Amino acid sequence: MARCSALILIFIFLLGVLPAWNAPRALPGDGANFCAIPLTQVVEIPISRQGAPGTAPSPGGDAPTLMISPGATDELPEGPDSFDVLDDGSLLITDPLRSRIVVFDPQGKFRKAWKIGFAADSVTVIPNGMIVVQEAGTGQLHLFDRDGQPHPKEVAAFPGRAEARVLTGASGTIARTAFHKSPRDPLAIQFDRSGRILLSIEGLGDDREGNTYVALESTAASGSTEEVNVSKDVRKYTADGALVREIANIPLDYYVSPVDELRVNKGMVYQLLTTKTGVKINEWNTNQLCSRP
């Protein structure tokens, strides 16, 4: 009986502790409290290696896998290097070696492939719901609808990137868009991280609530190392300029160098990570409530 009670107590204790284990944790920093967001979900999509039996190097096909080429000495591996997310969470991923854009459901299950007839190295869902695809070999932009139908007569253009500026190793600014009441006021970014200096600021977009998402690259303040060594964080700022969420040290062990590695949709931050064994979509939910310690 006593053993049973002890087990029940342990069970109740774990019920209380486990949800908090993976919940965002409030951290002091940059003059405010913000939450460190843990990885919420990893969607894994299988790949085929070019040259393996049964893999066609030719364009087209309805294969449910994405294709990579391992490259060689003095040639980088090639394969899926760009993606974006539709409003329903579906994933659009470039499959340049088969001249396709492949659509997967939010769990990574193959839905369909658009046979676009060229190797694409960038795919972007624009605010009107259309999709802009960049041809890798020419840089030309092509417009598609959500069913993968081309719209050749319409002009395709990427949305403009927010202008950012690194001011010092600990500060910078980034322009904000029309979602804000005062879009002319740039967002001030403070990077007070002990032992590290800010290298770059990259705008990932704003949402309808006026939140701004940025990616920050930093390096050790101690100076040069044997090789380029950087880390990358993603931050979410409110319309008032308050830092509220941070995803620290996103994985950077890319096998295929990405063109578009990060996307934001409805408060979810997505990362495309093409590894030797598969394509991973790492997801962080910045909408999670912040648990205060």
Add this chain to the structure above:
Amino acid sequence: MTLSGVSPVLSRLLIPLTCLLLTLVSSSEPQTGVIARLPRTSRAEIVARAKELANHPWICGNSNLRASCSSRYHSDWKAGQRVTGIPYRWGGTDGPEDFDRKLAKGSAAGAHSRYGVLSCAAGIDCSGFVTLCWGLSASGHAYSTSNLREIAGKPKYNWFTDMKPGDVLNLPGSHVVLFTGYNPDGTINVCEASGSKARVVCHGSTWSRFKRYIPLQYKGIDE
């Protein structure tokens, strides 16, 4: 003075030290010779060559879609396609003149490593590109990412702030890009012979892409 007049420890070290000195002298001599023979160039010339290769216009003809020496070859291009930038060819070192000449003779426009080094294709690879920008001869492929260190040293400055146009970021055995400048947002501009873009391109990039790369500075630069 005879060896017996020297302290016993020093006399025992004398022969190995002499051997070491002779080895150092003999090994540094060819290296010094290589560097002395390197073509001298300015940073402005390096960047100008890179832009010339990235902006070179050409049109893909029907005959450039096939590689006579490879049955597995698949072209990155379409007939009649207008392209800007010398195409990527693994093992290639073709500058604009050589590329145009080969294209006119019906060589395949570019090729990837999956088809092997194709003598019947025209174009340039990553290490061929940076060495050509540095002014080295386009004939032959003496340097790859693995031995670029023989003609390029590792700079001692802070490369996040003090790299200069014409320096490179090299990942031995993998890839190399030419640095052309910093942007106000902290990202960098590079030019490269890119396999995934199938040609020479200049573009902006974050630092993350170059994690583990090593900055190098060509030893034949006239500062």
